[in-house]
Amino acid sequence: MRHHLVLRVVAKLLIPLIMLFALYVQFHGDYGPGGGFQAGVIFGAAFILYALIFGLDNAQKVVPSGYLMALVSAGLLLYAGVGFAAMFKGGNFLDYGVLAGDFIAGQHLGILLVELGVGITVCAVMIVIFFAFAGRGNGDEEDDDIATSPDLSPDSSPNSAREV
Amino acid sequence: MAWLGHFNYWIFVFLMMAGFYTVIARGNLIKKIVGLNIFQTSVFLLYITMGKVSGGTAPIVPEGGSEGVVYSNPIPHVLILTAIVVGVATTALGLALIVRIHEAYDTIEEDEIQDIEENANTLENSGGQAS
Amino acid sequence: MIAAHLPALQIAVPLIAAPICLLLRRENLSWAWATFISWVVFALAWVMLEKTLTGGAFNYELGGWEAPYGIEYRVDALNAFILLIVAAIGAVVMPYARASVAREIPEHKRGLFYTAYLLCLTGLLGITITGDAFNVFVFLEISSLSSYALIALGRDPKALTAAFQYLIMGTIGATFILIGIGLMYQMTGTLNMADLAKRLPAVEDTRPVLAAFAFFIVGVCLKLALFPLHLWLPNAYAYAPSVVTAFLAATATKVSIYVLYRFVFTIFGQSFSFDVIPLESILLVLSLAGIFAASIVAIFQTNVKRLLAYSSVAQIGYIMLGVALVSVAGLTASILHIFNHAIMKGALFLCMGAVYYQIGSVKIEDMNGIGKKMPFTMFAFVIAGLGLIGVPLTVGFISKWYLITAVLEKGWWPVAVLILLSSLLAVIYIWRVVEAAYFKAGDSDDVVVKEAPVSMLIPIYVLTGASVYFGIETSLPLGTAAEAAKQLMGIGG
């Protein structure tokens, strides 16, 4: 994709807009269709578009895998953490009503936080999955999956698949 | 015209059968996953259909109050949001498995994989009893 | 505070532990963390069973919303017992996992492996504890997706195809369950189990409810591998990593059987399940066919893990036979056998994991003379194998005894004879392994094969010891199973 000038320019214009739209969907979910899951997918799609146009290597420089794994966990931790926070504040697990001063404010805060958690994890997982598929195509990585070595071909020695 | 009142359900059953048939009859692993998607999507249609009320609108309170507005049932929507997520998770995992199977067997056709496995079995068992 | 939130902690602790495990990044840390969590979960399950046995069933409202509007947990003797079985196997397997995983899983995947293991545990516990029909589906998928990935980690490429086949059949099963739940919801407007049980009788002769029942049963039977829907199971168990096989064989199908109990008895109610629909005759035929077909196929296996997997299909037949009796005695035997089979199969698969650890194979012909080289492992295998046959002083005898008593109580003596005959088949397949291990000379100039490490032997002996201990001192499993059976049949409790 190195030479497609039009694609690169259009992508550079579109990607910020897609991200902005994702944020709108994330935080407008209370009032219209949308929410954390859809926002996460759209935000992830922006990264996928970036990776498609500018190459996997560049995309991985933007989100190094270490951070990505942290994000994958962070969203779920945030969601479950809200549950635990409610428990420490004297409510049941995931009872947002006790999180803030009054019930409705607590509910709002809880929903905001859990939707954010959903958005973060979904976005990160979408990117992880895409990178995993795309990275599989790059031949320049070390291949260390024992089970994938194609020693099931009929003429291979019978026990080679079972060697420890 | 009772049958017309169930029109959506007939569509659901048709899609379900088409998807299900693709899953169990097709030998190509990617086709199986596509079939699985159709199969699952048909169930989404079942749920969403049962939530619809005549004259209803999307279950979002419009600005400026909701006098006399009929809303469709939000519960099936919530359930299906979850089910869609489950569906894409399954698809991703299934496709990842296909990639690995292709790397190991160099084919994504079920019967060819079976042939390879049987050949490997007979070789392995050449000294022992047949399984 | 902890006491009030026990049910929530039971799920929330392993659930929040999984992402933390992913962040740990050090193999040893991940292992230590997962082990610690699995023991915490075990302790919680233990306390909860005590609580239900003394104080009766209790509910927990998630998010503080009352029952049909929010999701609630409902814990009674039955699911507290299943929770304990799952948590106990999960905890016992973990110390064993370290050595086994180090041998079988590529190094950089071990952290992820423990994460997936915790997720699978979470899923299985979540299915068991919940009081909401749709929530069952969600947690079923957590456990299924993680087990597909775990099974695919086996070193043989066949593990990949086995996992794919399981994925296809498992998803079909789950989607059938989803259809069933949808149809039930359509006729009642609720998803809460207790509420469903209240509202279903009013509409029980409508067509959607009949269809819901059919789809639900087929879906669950796919998941629990009832013959002839067991096709995914043998390969999945045979080629998965040893730890995964031991864990799943002891827990996954058991949890699906729990789901069947819950829906057939608690939600649809026995009058609908067995009077309107002749479920008991269907189950009777299929379970007997399963016992014999799977036992006979097991005899001809050369891969011992595959042999044990077929034996699992046969044992599921015994468990379902107990359901088909539709009596307190039959259900007691059935629930008891879930517990006993989890212990025995766990022990047997752990033994095979130890053998694989040392000789890199679980084929019968590779195991010649292994009894002398790995005396402790094979001794445990023999003891647990005797249990599978149903020899007195083992747990296997207890459950067969109660099953046959329950069958005779119904006056079905031909079925009792068939159960005894089927035990002979178990003798044959266990004997084939024992024969190879003790009575066939191995290649003496073979690589030196040593006994498995102590960290693997201790979990093996914990389970083997349990299979003897609970064969003699039966009060805990029997008392709980009888209590749970009474509650299911709607007597007392």
Next chain:
Amino acid sequence: MHNLFAAVMLAGIYSLLMASIFVILDAVDVAFTEAAVGAGISTVLMLGTLSLTKSREKIHVRPSIIPLIVVVATGAMLLYGASGMPEFNDPNAPVHQHVAPRYINVSPVEIGVPNMVTSVLASYRGYDTLGELTVIFTAGVGVLLLLGRRRRSKKANETEDSASKEPEVST
């Protein structure tokens, strides 16, 4: 249809059409998700898989009587069930009588969120959504377990051991 590329694209279009049907049936949130996921992410992943595997299906003559019987039996069971269902659009159907009215009438006041789907999703059935998020997390972990490789490092050779200590394996 033996060209898998065409099959995958058609599946994407099918999802998009399904999303439009969901809009007509008032399920805007679901339609949004179906469009983003079914037509978007799923299609991208399938195309990725095709590029890694084969894009043509082999033509086989398979005896497909048994699958046909199974499918027809399943379909017949569903038709039987569907024929007894409340009519489409019927406001008196049981689903609209129990539980749902509470969400529709009370939730905008009780929680203060106009989108009922959001309040049911995140609050009343928030535990389900926690499970749903865990499913996605599981999918991520599962895909990494299957496709993940040891992180490629420029200094792969000298840090072979230290790199391998890290369990995380993206790319």
